[in-house]
Amino acid sequence: HQVVNVDALTYAACLDNVAMVAGSPDYAFEQVDIRDRAALDAVFAKHQPDAVMHLAAESHVDRSIDGPADFIETNVTGTFNMLEAARTYWTAQGKPDSFRFHHISTDEVFGSLPNDPAIKFTEDTPYDPRSPYSASKASSDHLVRAWHETYGFPVVLTNCSNNYGPFHFPEKLIPV
Template identity: 65%
Template sequence: MKIIVTGGAGFIGSAVVRHIINNTQDRVINVDKLTYAGNLESLVSVDKNERYVFEQVDICDRAELDRVFAQHQPDAVMHLAAESHVDRSITGPSDFIQTNIVGTYTLLEATRAYWNELSAQAKKAFRFHHISTDEVYGDLPHPDDIEDGTEPSANKELPLFTETTSYAPSSPYSASKASSDHLVRAWLRTYGLPTIVTNCSNNYGPYHFPEKLIPLVILNALDGKSLPIYGKGDQIRDWLYVEDHARALYKVVTTGKVGETYNIGGHNEKQNLEVVKTICSILDVLVPKGTLYAEQIVYVTDRPGHDRRYAIDSTKMSQELNWQPEETFETGLRKTIEWYLTNQEWCQHVQDGTYQRERLGI
C-alpha cells in the first residue's frame, strides 16, 4: 500500500510512520506543515528509507493536497494532523478551528476528488482513516462523585466511553475534534467516501512534545523546576503507550470496516497526581539526587473546564480486530523516562525558539 499520513512529524504521527516503515512493506507519504509540534528529528531512523517520502504541506492548502494525491496515488489516508493541546486551545482557539475543522474539510474534499477518479476496484479498496480523541465524549463520573460507598480504586465498575457514547466536548480543542469527526462521517454518508474513525485515550511515550504532562514533568524534574499539578491532581486519564496506539491504527486502516468507529485505550486509569509521583519515584532510582523529586511538586490553579475523568472501553478493538496493548503503564512509563534521559538533544531542539515549558491556557 501507499499511505498518506498527515501530521507524520508529530508525536503520534511519527510513531505511525516509524511503525509502518519498520514493520511492513508499505510506502508512506508524510504530509506535515511542521508547526511547533512537528519535528523531522523524530523520523531520522526512517527518513532515508526508499519507501518514505516527506511533503511539507498544510492540510488547508487544497492546491498542494491535489498535487500530493496526483503525484503519489495513495491507497489510503491516515489523518492525524491536528492542533491537540487543550491549554493552547484555551489561549488561542482560532488555530484549532482552522486546522482541525477547515483542514479536515479541505483534506476530505481533496481525497474525494481523487477517489472519484479511481477505478471501481481501487475505490472499493481505498480507506480514509480519521484519528480522533476520547475528549470528544466530554468526561465521565469520577470515583469521588459516587455516594454509594464505592471505593475510588473500583474504577472498573464506573462507566467507560464506548463507540456509541454521545458527544459532549468541553474545550475548544475537543469541540474542534468533535466537529472533524462529524465531517468525516458525513462524507461517508453523503458522498460514499470510505471512512473509518478511531478515538484514543491519552498517549505517552518517546518524542512527545514537552507541553504535555508526562514529558513536562520528566524534564522539569531533571532541571530542578517545579512540577505543577492542576487543582488537586485527581483528574483521571486512561494512558496508552504511543507504540501500542500505532499498531492499533495500522490494524484499523488495513482490516477495519468502513463506517465503523473504534475506541483505542490503554486500560490504565490513573490520577494525574499518581502519574507524577510515579515519574518521581522512577527518577529517584534512575537519576538519584540529594532530595526526592516529589518534593518539587506544586499545586496550581486548575485548568478552566477541566474534564475530571476519561476512560475507554476497547472491547470492540479486542474482539473484532484482535488488538490489545502490549505495554502496562509501569513498563511503558519506564521506557518513556529512559528515552528522555538518553535523548536530551532532541528535547532541547524541539523547544528552541518555540516553547520553554511555560504554562498556557490560564
C-alpha cells in the same frame, strides 16, 4: 509499504523523530499545510495513495483556550480539505473498495468521565466536547461521518485516549 509524511512543520513537529527512515526509498516527506487545498491535491496526484491516516491537528487543550482560531482552521477546515482532496482523488480512481480514510480523533469529544472505573466511553456515548480543542475535533468527526453517509466515502473514525511513548512532545500530560 511506502509512506508519505505530510506535515506543515508547526511548533509541534520534529523532523529528528523520523530521521531513522528519512533516507529510505519507501519514505517521502511533503511540507504541506492541510489548510492549502491546492497543495493537498498536488500531493494526492503525485503519490497516489491507497490509504490516508489523518493525524495532522492542533492538539493542545491549553493552547486552544488561549488561541482557538488555529484549531478551527486546521482541525475543521483542514479536515474538510483532507476529505475533499481524498474524495476527489478516490472518485477519479474509480472509487476502489479497498481505499480507507482513517481519521484520528480523541476521546475528549465525549467530555469528562466521573471518577468511577465502571463508567466508560463507548461508541454510543453522546458527544459532549468541553474545550475549543475537543469542539474542533468533534466538528471534524461530524464531517467525516457525513462524508461517509453522503458520498459512501470509506472512512474509519477512531477516538483514542492519551498516547505516550518515544518522541512524546514535552508539553503533554505525561512528560509534564
